[in-house]
């Protein structure tokens with residue numbers, strides 16, 4: 353058999369993905385980034401090509417879309433669309449968050465599910481990749497409305513998930529409140545308290561210590577690992593953080609604990625700059641307890657200003673952790689950050705930096721950690737939650753944090769080593785994609801054409 357060239361194989365896989373979903377631009381972006389960076393791996397493994405690994409990797413094992421009808425507080429009927437994209441289960445049960453946000457569509461679900469496959473592989477914990485959610489917008493909805501929505505959503509989803517099959521978690525718009533309502537409905541419909549079917553549960557009913565903090569803490573640990581290689585550290589540095597949700601808040605907390613000074617936070621209405629350093633108690637009060645807009649922070653804190661137009665990336669700082677959403681940091685933003693002396697970027701969110709921005713950081717020699725490595729702490733601690741549920745154990749905060757730290761160091765080491773092995777030393781995009789890909793590809797190869 354004549355082997356096609358690596359570039360033909362990669363472009364065929366990309367074209368097939370585009371042909372099946374021509375409108376799915378976010379998914380195409382994620383596929384293109386991964387395929388480009390695994391070229392050196394594929395070149396050395398003709399057996400992957402013969403087994404159709406690439407064509408299979410870009411096509412989800414299963415995609416579920418369903419109607420979610422619910423009744424609002426005025427008694428009016430509402431309808432949203434629910435999704436679960438079960439991308440790849442070669443390494444373990446499908447695992448990945450649920451996102452409730454008006455922007456949710458199949459392209460975003462597929463991009464997130466695809467990324468999750470490699471991220472989960474990188475953690476080394478035996479979990480496959482999936483993503484799900486709905487275009488439901490929880491903003492401005494009462495608890496009762498959110499509960500009715502979650503119950504309706506789970507009434508369909510429950511038949512597709514299970515602790516050995518698919519284990520959803522939170523993401524944008526899905527926090528502890530939503531996981532509680534979803535779990536309650538699952539328990540009711542199945543007549544089983546199957547703790548391991550969802551992660552991000554409350555500590556009193558099967559949740560794990562450090563799950564809430566894990567993604568933000570993990571991103572900062574990864575940043576620290578990268579700086580360590582250069583004999584540097586986060587201590588004493590100014591940090592620019594976007595978002596003000598789960599990931600942003602705990603990235604800010606860990607930055608502060610390690611002696612850095614985060615000075616920004618944002619939401620879709622704008623951003624705040626607090627030159628005195630973020631008052632974390634205030635931010636938590638406003639965002640975790642109150643669900644308020646970020647502008648409320650500036651009203652309560654004299655050292656802070658609220659900016660409703662403009663870019664948070666114009667604020668000078670040496671460390672950058674984007675923690676809001678995909679494609680929130682473009683090439684102009686990257687250029688501004690480079691001009692202002694950024695030295696390291698860790699993606700807390702999934703794909704927050706556009707490909708042009710990533711390229712600009714690389715050109716400028718800025719350390720750059722892609723989300724699938726830097727934000728893997730969340731899913732890693734979710735896997736610890738599954739392990740504790742299976743063993744009916746509860747580990748302490750200290751033990752859980754120690755494990756998270758170890759896992760982030762291992763992910764860094766795996767990505768660093770793979771980047772070297774495949775001829776791109778210091779390139780964590782290549783390293784993370786290559787290391788994750790090899791684990792998934794080897795499992796798929798061993799398990800035959802399924």
Ligand SMILES: NC(=O)c1ccc[n+]([C@@H]2O[C@H](COP(=O)([O-])OP(=O)(O)OC[C@H]3O[C@@H](n4cnc5c(N)ncnc54)[C@H](O)[C@@H]3O)[C@@H](O)[C@H]2O)c1
Nearest residue numbers: 523524525567595596597598599619620676701702727730
């Ligand atoms: N929660 C996790 O464990 C986890 C794990 C890995 C990756 N992530 C990723 O981190 C990011 C944030 O997730 P989260 O769990 O903190 O969600 P969250 O709902 O707690 O917070 C999301 C934040 O992003 C802001 N935001 C959302 N859409 C925006 C938009 N279009 N423009 C500007 N700001 C916007 C929101 O205002 C909020 O501050 C997402 O990309 C998510 O996929 C989360």
